[in-house]
Amino acid sequence: MTLLSVQNLTAGYGQARVLHGVDLTIEEGEAVVVLGANGAGKTTTMRALAGLIGFGGRVEFEGSPLAGLRPDAVVARGVSLVPQGRGTFPHLTVLENLHVGAALRRDKRGIKEDIERWCGVFPVLAERTGQAAGTLSGGEQQMLAVARALMSRPRLLLCDEPSLGLAPKIVAELFGILATINREQGVSLLLVEQNAELALALAGRVYLLEVGRVIASGTAAEFREDETVRRAYLGY
């Protein structure tokens, strides 16, 4: 079943249009990656889907439109974004960060169980529940940002360049966890990445974005075989 369907998505900032008609779909349970150079519109796509900026075109999640919804309403529908760079609340403790992530939920017991579950998945967080998020390392903060987003029990998790600025070892660990969440917890994944190699290992399907349009799409296996993609994004 199609979870997210995006047709002719247009968006931008002020007079500057960044997306000129993006089409993509995500099936239930899939992990999909959007590749593209700087300025291709990857982040803009994510921000539009999360309700942070207005957009044109048709976007349907589980069959009903997302247009015009504010970010908190998009979360309520089951779509959660880990924004680029700054996804945590630096002055709140790790535990408080996770509680804010559950802002829309009322089931106290379920929230507690989820905190335990994500602390199990991200052991670095379990050791630091009382620490201010701003004192964590970059990798720990990124993990917290992902866990925070998962606290709303999304059906679709959007991740905007989670590898940005992190050490390779941390990135590998983070991607391993994202893969586990996708496979074992049934959370569908839409990932924006510059690190194509890691992204292709994680994702089943790929969209290639260039200057605000999808110029190619296919399975991760097809992309790894493709000569031009390999040269442009994998560097071998």
Place this chain on the structure above:
Amino acid sequence: MDIFLERLFDGVTNGAVYAIMALALVVVFRSTGTINFAQGEMALFTTYLAWWLTTVGLPIWAGALAAGATGFLLGAVVERTLIRPIRRRNDMASLIVALGLFTAFNALAGLLWNSETKPMPSLFPAGLEDFFPVAGARLYWDALGVWLVVLALIAGVFFLFNRTRLGLQMRAVADNAESAALSGVPTGRILMLGWGLAGIVGSLAGVLVTPLSATQLSLTTMFPILIYASAAALFGGLDSPVGAVVGGLAIGVLEALITGYVEFIGGTLPQTAALVVIVLILLFRPTGLFGTRQLERL
């Protein structure tokens, strides 16, 4: 010694009021990034309302409750109708709106209740004999009453911030509004409630301080309070509720001791002293005593 103690008591009483007024400023500043210069005049307006209710036969505590409720409504409505639509466009714009509201609320109070000075009834026994001796000094009931109400109010605000879901969401919006929205926090509603909360606290500050003020209730009563509260908020750190409380008490006590012991300053210059404090803090420690520098590692 007893003179010193009495000056200290006066200082703590005034300082307590500055503290909650500063707390109101901090609650707004943390979430919206605006110093609400109209906070004092909104409190002036609701204090007039409390006074007016006593003239039609209601007890002053009922007036105080009405002032608090009206303060909440004024704060929330101002945020929703004036601040929110313009804030995203320009930081300076909300400052200008606050200054406009400053004049507007003052003028409205003058229009409704004229500019004559009104004697403001106190919430507590306030006669010349209503004191008890402490180490040879006189501690008046109305001062003690102000201390207790302020203490309860501060405890309430801190409980709200640190122990409730709403408070957590308020802190989250203040810390990172975008991620709060992405977590499902209705940021607009939270900001509105923050302004409302500041309105309650500011209004109660007004009702508490006017009976003690030499000017009683007049159109200029709240202006010096706002100056002291701004100094207190800056002194403690504009984003720190703890700092607001400490700063308020410090400014109150300093004011009482300076006017008491430094003769050339006397009764009119302390506001200047407060402004000097503001300038010095902005020069040497812009984040104040308890304010936070950016706590972020990327």
